[in-house]
Structure formats: structure tokens, C-alpha cells
Amino acid sequence: SRKMVISNDVTKLERTDAMRRDFVANVSHELKTPLTVLAGFLETVRELPLADEERMRYLGLMDQQSKRMEHIVSDLLVLAHIEADPKAPGDAPVDIARLMRHLRDEALGLSAERHAISFTIEAGLSVTGAEGELASAFGNLLTNAVRYTPVGGEIHVRWWTEEGGAVFSVSDDGIGIPVEHIPRLTERFYRVDRSRSRDTGGTGLGLAIVKHVLQRHEARLSIRSQVDRGSTFTIHFPPHRSVPARAVDA
Numbered sequence: 001s002r003k004m005v006i007s008n009d010v011t012k013l014e015r016t017d018a019m020r021r022d023f024v025a026n027v028s029h030e031l032k033t034p035l036t037v038l039a040g041f042l043e044t045v046r047e048l049p050l051a052d053e054e055r056m057r058y059l060g061l062m063d064q065q066s067k068r069m070e071h072i073v074s075d076l077l078v079l080a081h082i083e084a085d086p087k088a089p090g091d092a093p094v095d096i097a098r099l100m101r102h103l104r105d106e107a108l109g110l111s112a113e114r115h116a117i118s119f120t121i122e123a124g125l126s127v128t129g130a131e132g133e134l135a136s137a138f139g140n141l142l143t144n145a146v147r148y149t150p151v152g153g154e155i156h157v158r159w160w161t162e163e164g165g166a167v168f169s170v171s172d173d174g175i176g177i178p179v180e181h182i183p184r185l186t187e188r189f190y191r192v193d194r195s196r197s198r199d200t201g202g203t204g205l206g207l208a209i210v211k212h213v214l215q216r217h218e219a220r221l222s223i224r225s226q227v228d229r230g231s232t233f234t235i236h237f238p239p240h241r242s243v244p245a246r247a248v249d250a
């Protein structure tokens with residue numbers, strides 16, 4: 001009935017509003033924590049007579065906190081930009097193998113530590129869309145694979161086709177994700193448990209960005225994981241965005 005429809009709409013509006021309020025509260029909290037730590041170190045450096053070496057150590061810690069805030073703000077900007085962009089992502093072909101190789105170097109550059117990352121993506125295999133957005137999405141998946149996999153672990157990037165659509169997967173043999181968390185991973189600021197792994201410096205925004213980018217490309221993300229065994233993130237592109245690999249020329 002009509003009444004039903006109206007009350008449904010109201011509930012939806014209320015829910016959106018509550019989500020927005022939650023989001024603002026979350027952003028404030030996520031920024032306040034490093035800011036408080038930063039202010040604490042700043043006061044120490046200003047108030048205490050420190051040896052040069054000690055002072056350098058504090059400055060290093062302050063640097064870490066400010067980088068963390070910078071990281072959060074830049075992820076928020078990416079998310080805001082994607083959400084506010086009314087244009088469809090377009091249909092320029094994006095060479096996924098080339099993109100992935102570039103992103104791998106960036107992901108591995110996160111630390112001096114090394115992981116074995118193997119690729120089975122043919123050069124020339126493309127999907128259509130916005131290259132910058134796709135780089136954010138794939139970059140987040142690769143960075144997570146590196147972050148949540150102990151050094152020496154293996155990360156595989158694969159592709160195949162399903163019903164005419166290109167499918168890509170990023171899998172790792174890292175710490176995995178308890179099954180009850182999987183449905184919530186793409187929520188903003190959702191993180192499984194900060195203490196279970198080395199401090200990864202994550203923001204909890206990465207998979208929210210992935211989800212938005214893929215939605216705009218009519219693509220779908222599926223997540224499979226097992227604790228202590230590893231995780232696989234699979235992206236399904238629709239056929240109209242999938243361009244078959246051309247003959248490899250390099």
C-alpha cells in the first residue's frame with residue numbers, strides 16, 4: 001500500500017542520515033587518535049631536555065603519525081571524488097597487465113621486505129573504464145595482499161573469462177580473515193582486528209574504495225578466505241567491459 005511505501009522511504013532516509021553521522025564520527029575518531037599522539041610527542045620534544053638521538057627518535061615517531069593522517073585524508077579524498085563524480089567511467093581500454101606490474105612495484109615498495117608475487121596476466125588484456133580508478137582498486141587489493149601476508153609469502157594475480165566477462169583474482173597465503181567479518185569488509189573504516197597482525201598502517205578505507213570503483217564499472221567483488229591459509233579477492237567484469245587479449249608484442 002501507499003502508506004507502506006512512504007514509511008519505507010522514511011526509514012531509508014533515516015538510515016542514510018544515521019550512516020552519514022556515523023561516518024563523520026568515525027572520520028573524526030580516526031584522525032583524532034594520531035593527532036593526539038602527535039601532540040603528545042610534540043610536547044615531549046618541546047618540554048624535555050633531550051639528547052640529539054632521542055629527539056630524532058621522537059621526530060621519527062611524529063613523522064609516522066603525520067603520514068598516517070595524510071594517508072587517511074588522501075583515501076577519504078579518493079572516496080569523495082569517486083562518489084561525487086556523476087560521469088560514467090568511460091570506455092577507454094586499460095591494459096590490466098601493465099597496470100598490475102606497475103602496482104606491484106608500488107605495493108612492494110611499501111617495505112624493504114619481499115614477497116614473491118607471480119602474474120599470469122597476458123600483456124594486452126584490457127578492460128574498459130577509468131584508469132585512475134581501476135589503479136586505486138587493484139592497488140588496494142595488492143597492497144592488502146602484501147600487508148596481510150608474512151614476508152616470504154606468495155601472492156598470485158590471475159585472470160580468466162567467465163560468460164564472456166574478464167575475471168581477475170588476487171590471492172595470498174597470508175593471515176586470512178575470519179568468515180564472520182567477510183560481509184562487512186567493504187564498509188568504511190571497517191578493520192578486522194588491529195592487534196592480530198603487525199601494525200599495517202591501514203585506514204580501513206581500502207576495500208570501500210574498491211567496492212565503489214567496481215560498482216561504477218558494473219563489476220563485482222567476491223571474497224573468499226580462510227584464517228591462516230590466505231585470502232582470494234576476485235573481480236568479475238561484465239562482458240561489455242572486457243576486451244580480449246591482443247597478440248602479445250612484447
Ligand code: ADP
Nearest residue numbers: 144145148176191192202203204205206207231
Ligand atoms: P585496511 O586499510 O585496514 O587494510 P581495507 O578496507 O583495505 O582496510 O581492509 C579492511 C580489513 O580487511 C583490513 O583491516 C584487514 O583486516 C582485512 N583484509 C583486507 N585484505 C586482506 C588480506 N589480503 N588478508 C587478510 N586480511 C585482509
